[in-house]
Amino acid sequence: MENSGGFSFDLCKRNGWLVEKGIVKPPSFTKTGTTIVGLVFQDGVILGADTRATAGSIVCDKNCEKIHYMAPNIYCCGAGTAADTEAVTDMVSSQLQLHRYHTGRESRVITALTLLKKHLFGYQGYVSAALVLGGVDCTGPHLHTIYPHGSTDTLPFATMGSGSLAAMSVFESKYKEGLTRDEGIKIVTEAICAGIFNDLGSGSNVDVCVLTKGHKEYLRNNLMPNPRTYVSAKGYSFSKKTEVLMTKVTPLKERVEVIEAGDAMEE
Amino acid sequence: MDPKIDSSAPISTGTTIIGVTYNGGVVLGADSRTSTGVYVANRASDKITQLTDNVYVCRSGSAADSQVVSDYVRYFLHQHTIQLGQPATVKVAANLIRLLSYSNKKMLQTGMIVGGWDKYEGGKIYGVPLGGTIIEQPFAIGGSGSSYLYGFFDQAWKEGMTKEEAEQLVVKAVSLAIARDGASGGVVRTVTINSEGVTKNFYPGDQLPLWYEELEPQNSLLDIQTEAVPMSI
Amino acid sequence: MSIFEYNGSALVAMVGKNCFAIASDRRLGVQLQTIATDFQRIHKIHDRLFLGLSGLGTDTQTLYQRLVFRHKLYQLREERDMKPETFASLVSAILYEKRFGPYFCQPVIAGLSDEDKPFICTMDSIGAKELAKDFVVAGTAGESLYGACEAMFKPDMEPEELFETISQALLSSVDRDCLSGWGGHVYVV
Numbered sequence: 110m111e112n113s114g115g116f117s118f119d120l121c122k123r124n125g126w127l128v129e130k131g132i133v134k135p136p137s138f139t140k141t142g143t144t145i146v147g148l149v150f151q152d153g154v155i156l157g158a159d160t161r162a163t164a165g166s167i168v169c170d171k172n173c174e175k176i177h178y179m180a181p182n183i184y185c186c187g188a189g190t191a192a193d194t195e196a197v198t199d200m201v202s203s204q205l206q207l208h209r210y211h212t213g214r215e216s217r218v219i220t221a222l223t224l225l226k227k228h229l230f231g232y233q234g235y236v237s238a239a240l241v242l243g244g245v246d247c248t249g250p251h252l253h254t255i256y257p258h259g260s261t262d263t264l265p266f267a268t269m270g271s272g273s274l275a276a277m278s279v280f281e282s283k284y285k286e287g288l289t290r291d292e293g294i295k296i297v298t299e300a301i302c303a304g305i306f307n308d309l310g311s312g313s314n315v316d317v318c319v320l321t322k323g324h325k326e327y328l329r330n331n332l333m334p335n336p337r338t339y340v341s342a343k344g345y346s347f348s349k350k351t352e353v354l355m356t357k358v359t360p361l362k363e364r365v366e367v368i369e370a371g372d373a374m375e376e
Numbered sequence: 377m378d379p380k381i382d383s384s385a386p387i388s389t390g391t392t393i394i395g396v397t398y399n400g401g402v403v404l405g406a407d408s409r410t411s412t413g414v415y416v417a418n419r420a421s422d423k424i425t426q427l428t429d430n431v432y433v434c435r436s437g438s439a440a441d442s443q444v445v446s447d448y449v450r451y452f453l454h455q456h457t458i459q460l461g462q463p464a465t466v467k468v469a470a471n472l473i474r475l476l477s478y479s480n481k482k483m484l485q486t487g488m489i490v491g492g493w494d495k496y497e498g499g500k501i502y503g504v505p506l507g508g509t510i511i512e513q514p515f516a517i518g519g520s521g522s523s524y525l526y527g528f529f530d531q532a533w534k535e536g537m538t539k540e541e542a543e544q545l546v547v548k549a550v551s552l553a554i555a556r557d558g559a560s561g562g563v564v565r566t567v568t569i570n571s572e573g574v575t576k577n578f579y580p581g582d583q584l585p586l587w588y589e590e591l592e593p594q595n596s597l598l599d600i601q602t603e604a605v606p607m608s609i
Numbered sequence: 610m611s612i613f614e615y616n617g618s619a620l621v622a623m624v625g626k627n628c629f630a631i632a633s634d635r636r637l638g639v640q641l642q643t644i645a646t647d648f649q650r651i652h653k654i655h656d657r658l659f660l661g662l663s664g665l666g667t668d669t670q671t672l673y674q675r676l677v678f679r680h681k682l683y684q685l686r687e688e689r690d691m692k693p694e695t696f697a698s699l700v701s702a703i704l705y706e707k708r709f710g711p712y713f714c715q716p717v718i719a720g721l722s723d724e725d726k727p728f729i730c731t732m733d734s735i736g737a738k739e740l741a742k743d744f745v746v747a748g749t750a751g752e753s754l755y756g757a758c759e760a761m762f763k764p765d766m767e768p769e770e771l772f773e774t775i776s777q778a779l780l781s782s783v784d785r786d787c788l789s790g791w792g793g794h795v796y797v798v
Contacts, residue, residue: 121710133612136713139733162739167752170739191737196705230440233483235709254417260439262410262418274415345761351776354792361656 138190139164142310144272145175145186146300147241147252148284149265150293153321154243154250157297158186159272159305160330161312168312172330176318180205180216182325183244184318185225188270189237189257197238201225218244218251222261230259239269245320272304272311279303290319298332305334388412388485390559391423392521392550393434395489396533397514398542401499401570402491405546406434407521407554408562419562428453430574431469431492432567436519437506442486445476466492470502470510478508489516493569521553521560528552543568543577551584612713613734615640617788618650618663619750621779622719622729623762624743625771629727630797631659631719632779634750634789637666646791654680655690657721659796660700663748664714664734672712675703693720693728697738704736711735715747721798750786757782772797 127133145158162170177198179185183205187194201224205216222242229236240255254267266284268276279300288296294317304311315332318325394405410418423435425446431453435442449472453464470490477484490502503516515533517525532545543566550564564579582593594600617638622631637648651661652673660676662669679699683691691699697718704712711734719729731745732738739745744762746754757778766774776795783789 115706116708117706118710120707120712124710124713127612133610133615136612136711136734138735139737139739162737164733167755170741173739190735192701192705192708192733192735195737196708226440226443230444256412256417256440258438258440260443262421264418264420341760344763345774347773347777351773351780359656 137165138192139169142272142308143175143188143270144268144276144301144304144308144311145188145241145270146268146273146276146280146297146304147186147243147266148280148288148293148297149250149252150288150290152250152290153245153319154252155290155293155297156184156186156241156243156318156320157301158316159301159311160314160316161305161310162191163310171313174316174329176316176327178202179221179242180209180244182215182246182320182323183218183221183242184320184325184327185221185243186241186269188239193236193238194240197225197228197236198240200228215246216244217246217248218242218253219248222251222253222255225255226259226261229255229257234258241267241269243318243320245322250320268300270304270311272301272308275303275307276300290321294319294328294331302332302334388438390557391436391519392525392553392557392560393423393436393489393518394522394525394546394549395434395491395501395503395513395516396537396542396546397499397501398537398539401493401539401568402501403539403542403546404432404434404489404491404567404569405550406519406565407550407560408565409560410439411559416561421562422565424565424567426450427469427490428457428464428492430463430494430569431466431490432569432574433469433473434489434491434518435486436488437486438484441484442488445473445484445486445488448476449473463494465494465496466490466500466502467494467497470500470504473502473504474508474510477504477506481506481508487518489518491567491569493571495571499570517549519560521550521557524553524556525549539568539570547579548585551579552587554581554584555587555590610640613664613715614749614788615713616664616666617786618748619754619779619783619786619789619793620650620661620663620715620717620747621754621758621775621782622659622661622717622731622745623758623766623771623775623778624727624729624741624764625766625768627721627725627727628768628771628798629719629721629729630768630771630775630795631661631717631729632775632793632795633661633663633748634779634783634791634793636789636791638788641787643791649794651794651796652677653796654696654720657798658691658693658696659719659798660696661717661719661747662714663717663751664712668712669714672703672714672716676700679703692722693718693730694722696720697728697730697732697740701732701736701738704732704734708735717745717747719798749788750782753782753785754778768797 142163147156158175160172162173177185179202234257237257242253254262266280283296298315301315314330317328317331392407396403404424406423408420410421427450456464487505493499501516503511554560563581566577568575619634633650637645717731729745730740744758761774761778779793
């Protein structure tokens with residue numbers, strides 16, 4: 110059973126029974142209620158994302174990373190169930206790495222796209238990952254969107270996630286062909302901010318990734334429009350100490366120092 | 377329907393797609409709207425997909441399903457062309473689409489119109505609707521917008537049209553459907569295939585004919601608003 | 610009711626200066642009825658790595674056994690202990706394997722790297738890693754723990770202060786949660 114690979118459906122029957130008996134409601138997972146965007150500019154592709162991860166109404170990560178690495182020249186923004194976006198991008202990026210070892214050539218965006226859509230289509234939408242895939246390869250810059258059911262689009266500018274409507278409003282009014290790098294970053298940042306401020310599922314900071322021919326620039330926390338303003342300078346002091354009932358000190362095991370013998374092996 | 381946008385809803389090409397034969401070839405036409413529920417996920421999509429040099433297909437229904445079917449058929453036809461040493465016929469292409477649609481009919485939500493030209497039978501249109509039937513037709517319409525077009529085509533389609541007449545008919549029909557069908561919109565794309573080869577055309581949304589009660593494009597609707605009248609109860 | 614609330618639990622881990630602390634409550638209940646008051650939710654994987662498992666008791670124990678088994682195999686093969694980062698990836702992979710029929714537990718992992726750099730991390734029940742620089746929480750008292758930790762935590766605490774902070778955060782949070790309580794275990798490494 111161990112290490113067989115693929116999903117394991119062992120607990121499905123039990124979990125389904127628990128839900129069916131009305132004992133419980135099905136569990137909810139960490140979602141990246143998200144704003145992710147991408148656009149094509151004159152020398153390449155720019156991707157953008159917010160950094161909020163939520164579980165229901167709780168913000169469980171205020172500064173997570175949603176722009177995933179696929180290949181040195183390809184990155185991918187993920188929205189939907191956090192575990193799915195993470196797993197699917199990791200899986201495909203390792204397939205791309207193996208493919209590069211095999212062929213000795215730079216990965217192509219279309220390869221990543223096909224691998225991603227094949228996986229997502231196979232799971233018929235149950236693996237809920239909505240992706241914006243961007244990269245520059247030997248055939249130029251490419252930007253694609255991939256839906257959880259496995260359909261794909263090829264676009265000059267794209268948005269995804271719960272904040273996609275807010276972000277698209279920025280793109281629709283400001284995008285034009287042949288943007289410069291700085292104009293592109295500005296519009297992407299603005300679009301993410303539209304998501305952060307107008308969509309409750311998105312929030313915190315703006316991550317940006319600029320991909321050009323033979324070069325990438327990952328601008329982590331490119332803009333931090335929501336700094337914490339309520340930190341107490343004094344810190345917190347407790348009037349009464351915690352009542353300790355029992356203390357046990359276990360010293361850490363001493364590390365064995367490996368000392369190289371006086372005469373190292375000579376050739 | 378709940379107007380909230382459910383981004384996990386399967387995205388579908390609520391569509392208008394058309395295939396028309398004429399004297400010497402075929403014209404395929406489609407709008408460019410792809411929607412998730414009520415949100416337009418892509419306003420400039422290309423639903424007329426290439427299968428071989430001489431065969432194209434119009435896709436409708438679930439975007440994911442129709443993309444996978446056409447990807448497989450393109451792959452099979454590529455192999456077939458190499459083995460045969462000459463271009464595949466439209467009939468073979470349509471039959472492969474039918475084969476996949478029929479044998480996976482429980483999994484797939486897609487209707488397609490195959491059109492192309494080959495040296496044996498000339499221009500041919502095949503409709504492959506939801507269950508996986510195959511129908512050879514002089515003209516075929518599909519997608520949600522097609523319900524507005526049946527009567528129009530019964531009246532307007534004529535045997536032995538010229539290429540220009542056929543293309544104008546397709547553009548007119550798609551623009552009519554765009555005007556009435558909320559799930560169709562954007563631009564009109566056409567692909568014309570005949571013995572000479574393939575011609576692709578693109579008609580921007582603001583240059584389509586205006587139909588009943590449609591307005592000229594405006595910068596602001598305030599410009600055309602008549603004088604304000606106080607509301608009375 | 611969510612199945613995560615069946616037995617009740619509170620888990621928290623915090624980072625200090627070259628140290629970390631991980632704490633849990635001691636209660637095991639069946640909904641509102643308390644069954645045991647000395648339940649172990651935190652487990653030692655090795656000297657510098659601790660694993661807390663919140664959620665359904667039966668699943669936490671099963672998962673713990675599988676993880677210990679995998680860690681022992683690793684020790685046999687590699688003749689060394691797992692790095693916290695590696696262990697977190699292992700937990701994540703094991704949880705994601707059951708993507709469509711998950712274990713009902715949310716793990717908290719806390720460890721020290723070879724250079725005494727603290728590492729803490731939590732996941733949802735299907736292995737979506739959440740790496741934090743300050744603190745992580747889990748369990749039925751998670752929401753109140755978030756509040757308490759947000760207010761009480763400050764960076765670079767020494768072990769003594771870290772102990773006091775994490776204990777106070779835990780105790781004040783479980784006071785507002787019916788499903789966890791009966792004191793707590795605190796591990797400072």
